Amino acid sequence: MNNEARSALQVSGLSKTFTGVRVLDGVSFDVFPGEVHALLGQNGSGKSTLIKCLAGVYRPDHGAEISIAGKPTRPGFPPSGARQLGLAFVHQDLGLIPDMTVAENLALGVGFTTRGGLISWRKQRSLAEQAIDIFDLAVRPDELIRDVPVTMRTLLAIARALQTRTGPNSSELACLILDEPTASLPDNDADILFAALDRVKAQGVGIVYVSHRLDEIFRIADRATVLRNGVKTGSYDIAALDKRALVEIIIGQKPPTTSSSAATSRPSSAALPDVLRVSNVSGIRIKDLSLTVRAGEIVGVAGLGGSGRSELARLIFGAQERRSGTVQVADTTLPAGSVSAAVEAGVGLVPEDRRRDGCVMSMTVTENMTLVHPPTLTSGFLDLRREKRKVRDSILEFDIRPTDPNTVIGTMSGGNQQKVVLAKWLEVNPKLLILDEPVQGVDIGAKADIYRSLRSASEQGTALLMIDSDFDNLAELCDRVLVIRDGHVAEELVGAQVTSAAMSRATFGIADTHSMLTTEFDEGDR
Amino acid sequence: MTQHVTDKPQVASGPAPAGAAIQSNRAIAVSASRFGLPVLLIILIVIFSVLAPQTFATVTNLRTVLSTQSVLAVLALAAMMTLVIGEFDLSLGAQMGLSALLFPGLAANGTLPLPVALICAILATTLVGLINGILVAKLKINSFIATIGMAALLSAAVLAYSGGNTIYAGVPPSLLSIAAFAPLGIPGPIIYVAVIALVVWLLLQRTPFGRWMAAVGGSRDAAKLSGINTDRVTVVTFTLAGVLCGISGVLLASQLGSGNPAVGPGQLLPAFAAAFLGATSFRVGQFNVWGTIFAVLTIATGVAGLNLLGLPSWVEPAFNGLALIVAVTATRYLRGKPL
Missing domain, CATH: 3.40.50.300 (P-loop containing nucleotide triphosphate hydrolases)
Known part of the structure; x- marks a missing residue:
């Protein structure tokens, strides 16, 4: 070649x-x-x-x-x-500093021009103007990045990447x-970006x-x-x-997922009442989204990175303020942006970032496990005896290692930490448990244990809403999967349709003809 | 190929063998440190008793050290409580100064009956603590900045109220009876501190609220996502710290028998030194009540002994400063993360 x-x-x-x-x-x-x-x-x-x-x-x-x-x-x-x-990179977060000006941010890429050890702002401004001119952007060099629209910021980041570094050994981009x-x-x-990229192409980059x-x-x-x-x-x-x-x-x-048959063989929860009703909820990426989850149902949420999967969890749980819409859990309507109210209504969340949001790393297994509702005596003091008993039972039930309830959780493996987080919520018998990447970074054995606990919780009537970027995990566990695209539920996969291939197609917006047929078949069968 | 690969392998892999080695070294240090302070205290007592048997090893000296340190002990507990929730209250000293001035000031010339003046002094710092808490929790101002500003405001208030003069005219002599009270020969301040320490310990170790405080200090995000009202915990903790500052001010005034506008801010650093030093013992790596109390005693014993041996007065601040830096470094290492 x-x-x-x-x-x-x-x-x-x-x-x-x-x-x-x-x-x-x-x-x-x-x-x-x-x-x-x-x-x-x-x-x-x-x-x-x-x-x-x-x-x-x-x-x-x-x-x-x-x-x-x-x-x-x-x-x-x-x-x-x-x-x-x-080589130049423009990452998703652009790497621009909001509180600095356009010229300063551009200088962070090409380097500052100095005169006698001091920055020559006149020179810097003219360099910035050159960069701005690459795409004919309507910004001034002394505007703050935070005042510049998002699209403009992306183009500035690209312009910065294009500017040749002034150094003895530097290469053309x-x-x-x-x-x-x-x-x-x-x-x-996106059109504005594509027009800009055409100019970059024309330079032979x-x-x-x-x-x-x-x-x-x-x-x-x-x-x-x-x-x-x-x-x-x-x-x-x-x-x-x-x-x-x-x-x-x-x-x-991909080979057809065998475990989806396990999901279909589960008793139908169609007769059970709705536990979660989300109506027309909007946040930043999530737009006008509605969904329901019945008691004892395991519902998956599939979507590409950036589709708003995790945001959905935060909106329901009150960890992020929703702009519109209602969230109802059983008979309670949850106020926007209140985690305490959600917990009070019987909602739990196993967050995606376990180390930051899931565990209090400096606390022991016991303290983490009973954090939601520490057992108390009528006097208001902690009931340490009851707490100890409960925690010992949970450690056995979830097979948490090491078994010492006074282990500081930060010293444990990810899988065991996750079991503690799960035990913490299941211990209070939530009506709804939201799981965001529940088995991320967890070894195979712990994963099986976690799935077993989740299935048994659902059999006892807890509704589960599970978000996972690994669609095989969803296929293994879920009765029903909602595919999020463009901020709303674009497709719903039920029963035999719950395969990772079907989820992948749906996240890209490709209709799955085979599954469409099975839907009709399923409907007729009922 | 069924093996799935996460988007963040560096998280999945984690710090492997090197981390484990550090862990075990730290584990040894932690267990060695657990009773470090009591042991150090005994060593200091033995050394000074040998070096100065006539002056140091006396019941009078013991009483003096314990009584005078009661003020600092209560203030150190206030510092410790805010540190438990991961915040700094740099207005603690100034709050104590306010209370120590208001109490005799309000009681002077019979303006207010003594008990009412006492309650007003404590209420004043309670209100200050509440404002601190609201600034930090609701207005999201860094506690360091909010409380340093509050400290300056309180110093101004103290100057305005006193005109820079010590308040002693018309102060009822019964003021002194609070500190002089000594059932069975045990000085009252020792009893007050013991009771307060026990109450704070119960709050931290035996109530859900104490758990919430530790959770907020450990990870505000995780605490919030467990349904804990982290703002309320912050506000209440700052308020309780205000109560303790008020009590320490009242104790100080009842020992002095007058209101001195110069006291207070100087006690801030020793209070923090004690709280940090306390975190190296008992519940190692965590701010805790008994560690704090023993730290106060250890520093006080060291300083008292050195004074009795005739060392100059700059020894005390040097001792406090060194204790703070050493303690913070040690606590950081024992916790395995920055504070």
Whole structure:
């Protein structure tokens, strides 16, 4: 291939292993100058790791080769080295400082120009104006970033990445890597970004474009490289594909999940009353969302990163103020933004970030486990004896190790910490338990224990709403799965439809004809 | 390939063997530290008793040390309570100063009966504590900044009220009876401190509210997501600290028999030194009542002994400053995380 000599970025044999787990396995791809190259894959396919390897945040395993503009580099360069080699990154959070001006933020990229040790603001302002002119942006150099609209900020971040670093060893920008650049943009502003990217392409810069939004890929990308479980499935010309074909490449052929039969064999909870009724709730990403969960039902929430999955949990639980809509638990209407009221009404939340939100790391197993309602005597003092008994029972029931109730929870493994968080809520017999990534970073044994506890809780009538980015987990446990797209429930999968392949298709907005048929069949059967 | 890979491998893997080694070293340090303060206290007592048997090892000296330190002990408990919820109250000293001035001031010349003046003095600092709590919890002002501002305001109030002069004219002599009260020869201040320490200990260790305080200090987010009203816990804790400051001020005034506008702020640092030093003992790595009390006694014994040996007066602040820095460093290490 004669393309190789002039590739903007060429990666070959890139692997990355974390404590024995191979997250990336021999990935090779190349990006031509002036092309938009999409990097696609499901949650956990290894995209983020790949980008962090390119940025120098992670050091790739031995044997990886990365060439930039035809020049081989030594993989394992520090993060500060990437730009000098000709790579620039615009991450999802943009890396702009809200309380600094446009000129100052741009200078953070290209460096400050000094005269006699002091910053030359005149020079700095004119550099900023040059950057602003790249995209004809309607901002002044001395405006604060916080006063600049979101779309403009994204373009400023890109402009900053384009500005050549003024240094003796610096290279021209060869390749720009954009990680989910439209994730925070208003829908109609994507066009502004794409117009800007066309100008970048015209300069002969290669663009790596990471996005979950396939419509964008078809509008802007020339080629796509797809990762699945850390392995590259191939690089494809976008013009030769349609959306459905691309989704099948991204998901791959997964064997049908056997455990969904376990879900269908469960007694139908159709006769049981609704425990949770969410009507027309809106937050930041969530728009006008409604759903219901019945007593004893396990309902999954599937969605891509940034679809508002976790926000939904916070909105229901009152940890985030909702803009509109109502949340009803049993007969209680929950006030917006009050966790205490939600807990009082019988709602629990197992949060996504266990270390920050789930456990109080400095407290013991006992103290964490009884935090919601510490057992008290009539005098108002703690009933230490009853507490001890309860905690010992829970430790046995959940198989928590070490078994000492006075262990400080921060010293325990993630799986055992998660069991404590779960025990804490199940101990108060909640009407509704919301689980956000309940088995993330948990080993297989602990995962099985957690699932067993969840099933038994649901048999006792607790309604479970479970959010998980790993759709296999949802398929294993859930009676019903709601697919969140564009901030609302776009699809609902029931019974035999609850497969991870069906969820993946639905999150990308591809109708699953096979499942559609089964829906009709199911309806007729009832 | 069924193995699924998370988006955040660095979280999943965690700090493996190196972390475990640090953990076990720390575990040894923690168990060694548990009774460090009582042991240190005994060592100091033995050393000074040998070096100064005529002056140090006397019942009078014991009474003096215990009585004068009662003021600091109560103030240190106030500091400890706010530290438990992860906040700093830098107005503690000024609050004590306010109470120590108001009590004799209000009682002077029979303006108010003594018990009423006492209650008013404590109510004043309670109100200050409440305001501190509201500033921190509701207006989301960093406690460091809010309380340093409050301390300055209180100093101004003290100056305005006293005109910078000590209030002694017309102060009823019965004021002194509060500190002089000594059933069975046990000085009253010792009894007051013992009762207050027990109440604070019960609150922290035996009530749900104490658990909530520890949870708020450990992780405000986790506490909130467990249904705890973290704002209320913060406000109530600052208010209770205000009550304790008021009591310590009343104790001080009843020992002095007058209102001195200069006292108060100088006691802030020793109070924090004691609270931090206390966290290195008993419930190691956690701010706790008995550790705080023993820290007050240990520092006081050290300072008293050195004074009796004829060392100059700069020894005391040096001792306090050193104790604070050493204690904070040790507590940080024993907790395994920054404070």
